[in-house]
Amino acid sequence: MEESFSVSATPPAPDQGGRHRSIFAKSKHPVILKFEDVVYKINTETSNYKCVTEIRKKLKSKKGGSSSNSDSEREILKGLSGAVVPGEMLAMMGPSGSGKTTLLTALGGRMSGGGHVSGSITYNGRPLSNGMRRNMGFVTQDDVLYPHLTVTETLVYTALLRLPKSLSKQEKVSQAEAVMGELGLNTCRNSIIGGPMLRGVSGGERKRVSIGQEMLINPSLLFLDEPTSGLDSTTAQRIVSTLWELSKGGRTVVMTIHQPSSRLFYMFHKLLLLSDGNPVYFGKGSEALDYFARIGYVPAVPMNPADFLLDLANGVLSDDTLDNRIAIKEALVTAYKSHVQNRVRDEGREVTSHFKQEEPETNQWTTSWWEQFKVLLERGIKERRHESFSGLKIAQVLVVAVVSGILWWQSGAHVQDQVGLLFFISGFWGFFPVFQAIFTFPQERMMLTKERSSRMYRLSSYFMSRVVGDLPMELILPTGFITIVYWMSGLKPTAANYFTTLSVLLLSVLVAQGIGLAIGALIMNLKSAATLGSVIMLTFMLAGGYYVQNVPVFISWIRYVSMSFYSFKLLVASQYSATDTYGCNPMATCKVADIRSVDLVGFSHRSAAIMAMFAMLFAYRFIAYLALMRIGVTR
Structure with missing residues (x-):
């Protein structure tokens, strides 16, 4: 999706219709x-x-x-x-x-x-x-920006989401370029924003980026919370001077400020x-x-x-x-x-x-659902690729895969050991995606609140962009994991068995991810969400049919809502059938179905298990969506 927008070295000239005015031009809809x-x-x-x-x-x-x-x-x-x-x-x-x-x-x-x-x-x-x-802009005291995006990307994505659909994509990019030029951001246009643990632009430049995001829509009413907080006097003077120039264009500017210098004080x-x-x-x-x-x-x-x-x-x-x-x-x-x-x-x-005026805009969205989805998907992939494919996460998965392959090295003749391997795979890829997904919405809560309060996009377009954008990043690691473990451990060496096992694992990963998304969206507190996630997944694992075979009747229902139960059942079915046998002792053979943990999950009702997994796949994401409706506006 890299071709979605292009940024020229110098800001393009305004078109003949004058659409790309200076940010200091007169406001179209003055507000009292x-x-x-x-x-x-x-x-x-x-x-x-x-x-x-x-x-x-x-x-x-x-x-x-x-x-x-x-x-x-x-x-x-x-x-x-x-x-x-x-x-x-x-x-x-x-x-x-x-x-x-x-x-x-x-x-x-x-x-x-x-x-x-x-x-x-x-x-x-x-x-x-x-x-x-x-028609209003709101700049918070703490600059809520994506740390891995550059200054240009930050403003261009905002322009694509907030400017009206009557403008072409290149016209929106041109407007972002104009804002960068007039706020003095061209020198850092290709620098990333940065964060607490990531070096990026300076504090004054971050503040100007935040102001620039709001100025893209040419707001008639602009709110700013402590715009000079933490800045030196020269940078603070430049920012307030910019705001003073903006007000001269017929805008209404309201700000909080703690202790301005005397130069700033007399500008109010x-x-x-x-x-x-x-x-x-x-x-x-x-x-x-x-x-x-x-x-x-x-x-x-x-x-x-x-x-x-x-x-x-x-x-x-x-x-x-x-x-x-x-x-x-x-x-x-x-x-x-x-x-x-x-x-x-x-x-x-x-x-x-002395002032009467009609509504500045209708209640329709400025861009279509599909346009919002495309922009949010591209922005999300660019921002999260650094985290999803971090060296630490890749090393973690590879180390577990290699160690598992060594421990179960060519164990094809030891069926009970391989059943244990299948349950381990089910458990590991139950916990891992849950704890990756739990952090998704709590970490983005401030950004989602800010952007949804400005009605930049629909909640459904944001949610779908997150779900779709996470698919390649969430499925590549388990694919690599199972490829390593499968052949090292000596599971059935046929393409059909391999791809069936892989399909079951990927479905299990998506269900586990949905559980994590739902927990994170409901709790919105990382410590509490992690605790709840641990309790739920441990309960599912204990009821999965491997550790405890004689489960009391009054609590046996848990297995039917446990993704671990269905995941283990389908993984076993991907390797064995009810008629398969193995050498249980030197003098006799036994049926795989007679192994107690296998007997508990059984080989029947596989279609029902698949349907249950798909039901959970959609149900948990729907719960997460409903929980997110509490944040910002709800439409």
Whole structure:
């Protein structure tokens, strides 16, 4: 599939229709973002805030206060209001834990978990819709990118998925090239993104790639969570300058930022300052210091305005006692309600009444199911080939194959030993694929959440691309394994027996992979999923008919849902028949069917066993698909 797209050395020129505009060109669908009295509450008894609640209760008891029922529910956001119009860049500032990211997530329509958001959030006076969702960009604080893809591949695949089907493939590639050029990414275009254990592009370049992914669709509304986090001042300046230029094109830009330099601070058109979930300022960034001076708060020495505002939001001035910090925060909240709150609400009503616009897009997908499938399949193979064919994994399989071949070397005359070999093959290729597949969806959860929230593709196209893309990578290793073991161990040396054994093994591998996919999608926690996978596969193996022949009746039903039972049964049938005999002692021959473990699985009902394996093949994948519907949007 390498011919699916080509990337030229220099960005192509725009076509005559002007389709490939600069990313700084004017937005086609300006958006006014308005939020009013936004409150977010979370149940602390069933969340990670439980420990915080306990500490608060202890502090109250030490002060002689009593805990109330409200301690079981914590307000993260406490009645936030504001409006941002096209051409403006809003910066949300505040200390860590003040609710910046929570508010940004709520405004971007990406809130999840057990909390509850109340209040009004509108986009051009309407609630969030699928059409509006596709017209906005959201850049998370942690850059969620595939580590083995290059910068060019990352942006081109995003363009192929997110740009409308009215554009040709080459036009989409040209748009990705244009974005790379204007974000200064041409120098690293062929470098891989990298990750924690893989060297790649720099932090600033990763951030620009993340921004570039969102700018490909020319969004009218752009959210960014800490876009300058961890970057040096020069790189941070370049990124914020880029965002400022984007806003000049009629876009609405909203970002959280922790502690900007003074140069960055004065670039913000509007500023929202938060303190413990309360608003303490909303207005022009250039007028923030004047407002706080009017209510009696002036920096004692010349300093970065952002540093002074963060000190205020923390309640830190000259006297850094706990009581004084609480008093300052309460005074700031009171001042906001008296001097700012009504003005903010009036401005919100005024801008909304002067702006009316239809939905920017319909609710249809931008690309067809088949196009999504092809792009996701190609991208997935390129990203996962390094892991699937890693030297460690290949060496692991080859070593086990050679050791098994040596232990069972030419054991054709020892039927009981060969039956044991068949059960070992069934067990090994039950466990191995399960634990490879368990990691699939938990590792991709953040990427799937990000892309599905942007409605880049259907869940079905993603799932099918994963299933199909994994087939060659998952079936080559067991094919090599059985080829080595089969001839070294002296199993029946005929083409029919070999290919029958291989077919049974590959079917078993696919079923085991389905079990792993289902467990991983249901649990989404690697440690818990691995534990559950071990318990299930050990149970299946113990009920497989080799270790225990006299299984109690009340638990014997497990064999009929055990893939190990059916896999062992079919592997035995691939080598022997009910009439085959072997030399059980020097003076007599015995039937293979009389071996206790063989007798338990039997030679009858092979068609039913095959049907059961195929039923499990599809059932486990269907369970995995249903479990994935919880992630992102569900259509």
